[in-house]
Amino acid sequence: MSDINYRKILNSHREEIEKLKADLIVTETNLSNLTGKYQFLLEKMLELNGSSKPKIPISKPLASTFAVSDFQLLMLLFDAQAISTNYAVTAIQIKAAYNIQKSERTIRNKLAELEHLNYISSIPGRPKRYFLSKQGTDYVEKQKRESLSFGYE
Numbered sequence: 274m275s276d277i278n279y280r281k282i283l284n285s286h287r288e289e290i291e292k293l294k295a296d297l298i299v300t301e302t303n304l305s306n307l308t309g310k311y312q313f314l315l316e317k318m319l320e321l322n323g324s325s326k327p328k329i330p331i332s333k334p335l336a337s338t339f340a341v342s343d344f345q346l347l348m349l350l351f352d353a354q355a356i357s358t359n360y361a362v363t364a365i366q367i368k369a370a371y372n373i374q375k376s377e378r379t380i381r382n383k384l385a386e387l388e389h390l391n392y393i394s395s396i397p398g399r400p401k402r403y404f405l406s407k408q409g410t411d412y413v414e415k416q417k418r419e420s421l422s423f424g425y426e
Contacts, residue, residue, distance in 0.1 A: 307354045312364055314353060317369040345417065346383050347392060349404045351413045361395070361402035 282424045283290070349371055355362045364380040368371065373380065384403050392409035396402040405413070 307360065310352075310354050311360060314366050314370050318363075318366050321365060321369045343383060343387055343392075344413075346380070346387060347405065347409055347413050350393065350403065351410065355404040356410055357404055358396055361404040363383050363400040365400065 280369060299399070341422075346367070349367055350356075350362070353367070353370065354360055362370075364377050364384055366376070368377055368380055381401075384393060384401075387409070388395055391406055392412060393403050394406045395404075
C-alpha cells in the first residue's frame with residue numbers, strides 16, 4: 274500500500290489551482306453581467322407586452338435624428354451580449370430595450386441584411402432571434418480597437 278502525500282500534490286499544483294480560481298471569478302462576473310443584461314431585455318419585452326410596470330423613459334431615443342446603421346445594430350447586439358444562441362434577441366426586444374424610433378420591420382430588414390453578410394446568425398421561428406456571429410464579434414472588436422487607437426497614431 275502506497276502512502277500518498279496529498280498536501281505535496283496540492284502544493285505542486287498551487288499555481289494551476291490559483292489560476293483556476295481566478296478564471297472562475299472572472300467567469301462568475303461575466304455570467305452576472307450577462308444575466309443582468311438579459312434580465313433588462315426581458316423586462317423591456319414585458320413592458321412591451323403590456324405589463325403593469327410603469328414605463329420610464331431611459332434616454333433620448335437612439336434613432337430620433339438619424340437612421341439606424343448596420344454598425345449600430347451590431348454594436349447594440351454586442352452591448353446586449355447577444356453572442357450565442359442562448360442570448361439571442363428578437364428585433365422587437367432590441368427596439369424596446371434601446372428605445373429605437375424605427376419600425377420593427379425596418380430593424381428586421383437591417384438584421385436580415387447583416388445575416389446575409391454573415392455578421393449575425395439567427396434562430397428560425399416566430400419571431401426570429403438574432404445573435405452576433407464570430408465574424409460580427411470580430412468586426413465590432415476590430416472597429417472598437419481602431420476607434421480607440423485612432424488618436425494615438
